[in-house]
Amino acid sequence: MPNTVKIRLMHRPDEKLGFRLVPNYKMRYKTSEFDTSIKINSEGLRDYEYQKDKDSATFRILVLGDSFSFGFGVNSEDAYPKILEAMLNNKVNGRVKKYEVINAGVDGYGTGQEYIYLEELGNRYKPDLVIVGLYSNDVQDVMVGIPSAFAKTRVKNRFYFLSYLRGLQILLARTVKEDIRSEVLQIYQDTYSPRFENALQKTKEYLIKIRDFSHSIDSETLILIIPLTFEIDRSNWEKKGLGKLCGEDFLDKNTSKFSDIFTGFGKKEDIPTLPLLPIFRNSKVMPLYFTRDPHWTKEGHRLAAESIYNFLIEKRLIHEE
Template sequence: MSDGIRTLSWRRKLLFSVFTTVVLFALCEGAARVYLRFGGADEAPIRIGFDVDAAVEIDRRNVLYRADDACFFRLRPNIHIPEHITETLFDIRTNSFGMRSPEISREKPPGALRVLCLGDSCTFGTGAGQNDTFPAQLERELRGRLEGRAVEVINAGVPGFSSFQARMLLESEGWSFSPDAVVLTVGCNDRKPARPDEKRVYDASKFLGDREYHALAQRRNVLALTRVIGRWLAPRGLSAEAELAAQQSGKRRVPVPEYREELIHVVEACRRRGVVPVIVVWALYFEADPSTIRGRPLSDHNRSFAEYQAMARQVAREKDVPLADVPKVVAGTRGLYADGVHLNATGYGLVAREIADVLMPKLQRPAD
């Protein structure tokens, strides 16, 4: 009899312990969800490389970016940052998809031409107003040339994006918009020094297959509690010595051989879907006006960009891809740049016309 009572008592204690643990965990999870929803920014501020883009610099309150499982970070949807807040000459608006474009439907309108522009802050249009980015001007340019046909050009550029992130955006969401052409403008951020934590995440995502990577990302977001704990335990930044060592190591966010792989991956994915790929080679300010650096040596950072430009041209040549070569477009023309990398409205207009020039023959080619 006493043995039966002891067994029953032991079972009750075990059940009570399990019940208490589950209830406590549920309360903590609920508190974590409330914290993430109402306790300020949904994510910790996002650090993007060492160099600070103008659009990144204005995001001191973490209103521009959100974390993303596929791309590491994305633009937040439905935001409006006026000029007086950005302290620049351009305002920022995003649609419900987190893109600096007018509102669109995911489903392409019947008979419409849809162009998806992927890339970094040069695609995003840092330095120009909402209607003066090259995707916005490309839309107007194509409408003028394709009179009577509906045209939508989607600006999916994200300041800070590398070629790897642009490809991940294409795969995770871009194809769902059924583009007829994909314009790829990457390289400016690929050349930048890699932070140790960036390289670790990049290498891990390259090691995992797409299916495993997305499965891992989904599991990471199942519990809000794990996100809160991870934020508390995450390192708050690198020491100055560690950052300097990383910059001096020569490691790039995406080395040139891997940059080549990323370009080819996008090109071949486009071809399999019957989509026209376009590669854009960007230009830095001194390529338009060499007098701006007369008598001064180029930094290693700027010299390295030539390697990425050369590789983009090589891939376009090998794969017979339309190429918009911006250095040739801006050469010898002053007053086109808002800063050392980003164009102004006039400069972006020249890029839009060049892209239209190389894209139009492919659009007008009769079906095989």
């Protein structure tokens, strides 16, 4: 079965979220750069099964995000939520006997969908901490519109839904050049259109809603800012000839702008925020990203997990005693 069909079959329409992962779906996804197995559990998560109830000795983390959190390009155990879970459980001591890190990442989700998903999953799993993976195209996702608009107008029409998921498959398989064409880099520009400015503000509002809902269920929130590949390795930019597309001096400007904006936002709103950009830039481990596909390799996911682990300890966001 072609990969395009497999990706489409992995999702089903949903009135609130626009689409969601199909429970118990299994597939193998193979490209020139990776060969992965994807298994969705009975709750529609790319993870193993969890008991909804947890005892007082379990510290539970819920990870929200898009294809980076989902682990596109790697097997489930090599995605940062599962690596983090293993790292935490290797350090178990005191009253916490077990750490669970539930991967609720869904390829193609934006911040608005993640907030809606949290309302559903938060009451189901009662996490102690919610991690939100934030990527620069999340602002574009908000600009496209809240997923309920798609659900109300198109979710009942199978043809439109499959066409939408075909677009999602292309999104996942895109090269860095296609990232530019899809306007992922708008946030790095000197000035914004009113429409983009509005989407940026709405993205921040969704993050505040995620924080407030998390507090309502006695949970903390961590924003994880995920860098783009060209921010880490300039050769990815040069190999694609993107200077001609965006201007030869583009990379000489403030390419940390996305990270800076949301790091400042997190500080202002008192939301713990971890920008991965400086950590990834200083890493001696390569490659952190695939060459053609813009997602993390196993090494990228491991570095992300290690960074989160260290941040949780430093900020005392987990129980060590």
